[in-house]
Amino acid sequence: MRGATTTRRRGLAALGLAVALLAGGCAGGLEPAAPGPGVVDRTSAPSGPSAAAPSATPAPGTAPGSALAALEALPVKGRAPKTGYSRDQFGPAWADVDHNGCDTRNDILARDLTGTATEPGTHDCVVLSGVLADPYTATTIDFLRGQTTSTAVQIDHVVALSDAWQKGAQQLDGEVRRQLANDPLNLLAVDGPTNSGKGDGDAATWLPPNKAFRCQYVARQVAVKQAYALWVTQAEHDAIENVLSRCPDQSLPAGGPAPVVEPSAPDEPDAEGPFATCAEAQAAGAAPVRRGDPGYSSRLDRDGDGVGCE
Known part of the structure; x- marks a missing residue:
């Protein structure tokens, strides 16, 4: 009997080791595939990154393939320290990554502006002038290349x-x-002052003043983060989800042509409502609150400069 008991114990131990090894093998994840290069074709719609989208089971009522479904597949983590960041970490500004002879800034101007004129002798690369239908403000801007313009x-x-x-x-x-x-996919020609006001904010701290464009805007952010295996914070996730809840079938952009700009929606409070006081905004860590931000209202902006709770 003792010999049988010992044999049974050894068998159970081996079985437990096999289960542990199997569980350990299943727990490992695959490294995300590196995204392919973005290419700007000046004669057709530019392509975006080629990284495959992560698979996920959409939440009930979420359309498969939608930006909302892709959002649910993004990891949610805290913001890492900014230590070590500089623009140089992302290479020279406006590199010619697609080797078409034009830098990226001029590629995007050529894509997003209409009625463009280019500088002679530059192989139609340097955009001198054009008209922008700005997606962030739903206004029309005349572009003129120059030191002050x-x-x-x-x-x-x-x-x-x-x-x-x-x-x-x-x-x-x-x-x-x-x-x-x-x-x-990650680039748009937009109104300069509005872009400067955005800074490095994410969807939790900044959204375009043109509410009609917000669904397209956050969908593009989701597409970029999906393609480059980036994550979102919980606050960012919730802000994007709040926008996409109003357009649950919004699809992910694929890097195509300039976005269609629709007239700005009436200036009404966001669904979650503006902050009642600056103290409330400060307690939520949202101050200063800029025009177009979730929670902004004119009563928080006493000097009318577009920034409340300064």
């Missing part, structure tokens, strides 16, 4: 590079970061 139109990184750095990009290869900084 070019800044009227800026090229926005929809997912700010600093934000990307703090949410996974510092773990990416330097070449992949260079692609991220020049990927047409």
Whole structure:
């Protein structure tokens, strides 16, 4: 009997070891595939990153393939320290990553502006003038290249590079970061002052003043973060989810042509409502609150400069 008991104990121990090894093997994850280069084709719609989208089971009522479904597949983590961040970590500004002879800034101007004129002798690369239907403000802006006029139109990184750095990009290869900084999927020509006001904010702290464009805007952020294996914070996730709840069938952009700009929606409070007081905004960590931010209202902006609770 003792020999049988010992044999049975040894068998159980071996079985337990096999189960543990099997569980350990299943727990490991695959490293996300590095995204392919973004390419701007000046004669057709530019393509976005080629990384495959992570698979996930959408929440009930969520359309498969929608931005909302993709959002639910993104990891939710805290913001990493900004230590070590600099623009140089993403390569030279406006590199010619697609080797078409034109830098990325001029590629995006050529894509997003209409009625463009280019400088002779530059192979139609340097955009001298054009008209922008600005997606952030739903206004029309005349662009004129010049030392004091070019800044009227800026090229926005929809997912700010600093934000990307703090949410996974510092773990990416330097070449992949260079692609991220020049990927047409992550770039839009927009109103300069509005872009400057955005800074490096994510969806939890900044949304375009043109409410009609917000669904497209956050969908583009989700697409970029999906393609480059970046994460979102809980506050960012909730802010994007709040926007997409109003357009649950919003699809992910694929880097295509300039977005369609619709008239701005009436200036009404967001669904969650503006902050009642600056003390409330400060307690929520949202101050200062800029025009277009969730929680902004004119009563918080006493001097009318578009920034409340300064």
